[in-house]
Amino acid sequence: MSTHDMVVNNPVALGEQAPDFTLDSTQGPVTLSDLVSRAPKGVVVYFYPKAATPGCTKEACDFRDSLNTFASAGYLVVGVSPDGIPALERFAQNEGLNFPLASDPDKAVMERWGAWGEKKNYGRVVTGTIRSTFVVDPAGVVVLVQRGVKATGHVARLRRDLGIDSQ
Template structure:
């Protein structure tokens, strides 16, 4: 079993290649609250639903002071196609060796269709402005997860389309 992070733990720092050709670094986001979520694979039904929910909630999340970053092991070209197909408006980064996912406890054994497999564990973390974990959620469901996260964080309302 991989390590599991808890509130109060330091968030593991990372710098990963981003779909926009640059990079995403947790250190560059210090001073603001950040939602980092790990998803198994771009353009799959669950990951698409989750990404679109983050996209549709982005204005209210940003209005409440949160940045959003999605991380998967997908190669950059696949992530770029995903962003274009779904009109995603927040950074997605590539973790091909799964080192960052492992550091967050978001890579390891999980159940998939009744079988135990090793892979990305759909997980979400809220990191405070000082770089400490505020919320660590593992094995989240793609559908309804963002709405529940917003409720948990006290972010009300629904963004206008």
């Protein structure tokens, strides 16, 4: 049994229309449909537990360091967590994050996407953020789903899975 097994009820699934959302972010209000309309290949939506924690910092900095590569390949990136805007703004400033970090304090978007719920963490069942990444294509369809990912190495695997490094 994995230390990060999870239970998700009616999560967003591969091949379905991505549920739209509008959230406050470090770059003003962000709406998925607006991002999708501006992304030639798609939008990477990643959900993470808490700003400025070691794993989330590693993942965010990996996205920061790869942002030009994602952009050159036609992808935009947005991170979503339950943190409030002040915490996200500090995180973005301290780490030089160059993409929007969106705040979902009531966890409604996270729940709808299957990124909030019960998960097993080191043998205990807890409720929390299920570190997850989705890619939404220009038609608004979910074309990649990765749930329960590990922060370290995740961005490199995502780049590989999207074929970005072979372009």
